[in-house]
Amino acid sequence: MTERTLESELSGIQALVLDIDDTIVDTRAAMTDAGTHAARALWPGTEHAHADLALHYYEDPGRWFRRYASGELTIEQMRLGRLRDLAEAFSLELPEDAHDRYLAAYLPAFRTAQRLFGDVPALLAAADGAGVSVVLLTNSTHVDTMIKLEALELDERFDGIIVTTDTLGFGKPDRRVYLEACRLVDADPSRSVCIGDSLEWDVVGAIAAGLRGVWLDRAGRGSVGHVSVRSLDEITAVLVAAPGDAVSGPDNGRFGSSRGDR
Structure with missing residues (x-):
């Protein structure tokens, strides 16, 4: 051969x-940068470093993105799953409007970070x-x-x-x-x-x-x-x-x- x-x-x-x-x-740099802004918007008073929260979301230990790529989940379900995992991993309370608040802070920062x-x-x-x-x-x-x-x-x-x-x-x-x-x-x-x-x-x-x-x-x-x-x-x-x-x-x-x- x-x-x-x-x-x-x-x-x-x-x-x-x-x-x-x-x-x-x-994308790693862009997501962690934008995710830091978004984590700060969701949990402004947390003792955890917001950059650590953003990195956990990016690394996606629950493999939610893989499930989205397979067609099993919608993009909204994938993002909510990652946010729930994030909140659980850092013992944080997830706000009811977490998805919308996260994106509102995340998307402008994500565009700038490209x-x-x-x-x-x-x-x-x-x-x-x-x-x-x-x-x-x-x-x-x-x-x-x-x-x-x-x-x-x-x-x-x-x-x-x-x-x-x-x-x-x-x-x-x-x-x-x-x-x-x-x-x-x-x-x-x-x-x-x-x-x-x-x-x-x-x-x-x-x-x-x-x-x-x-x-x-x-x-x-x-x-x-x-x-x-x-x-x-x-x-x-x-x-x-x-x-x-x-x-x-x-x-x-x-x-x-x-x-x-x-």
């Missing part, structure tokens, strides 16, 4: 299927130069996704080529969402590569659906049996090095800098 390499995974591709949260956008990872603009430019389509595939909602893309001025670029959980009523790792992403850019799944920070959702799930997969392992945890990169710059370098496809990366400044995807 031929060993799979980054070059072989990218050879002859028609499309990049990009995850959003914690892949191109620093940052694109610094290796993303060059990747998008390299894909354009190589004639490779880019489509976004996320388990987040369409509304939340548009908040991110509008804040980063990427909404027009990806207009009509985004698959969110509410597109089909479920998300990754259901094989149909990967195929829908390929369909949107008229790409053969076998010539499309899914890239993201979740080994299960962005690599294993994509491969099961007939795509190729590359794990974005920014933390350097290591993967056995799967192609991985520490930075999107590694993918950019392969696209740029392809014969006749040399591209120059744009100025990264207008997108903001990363402070380090739900």
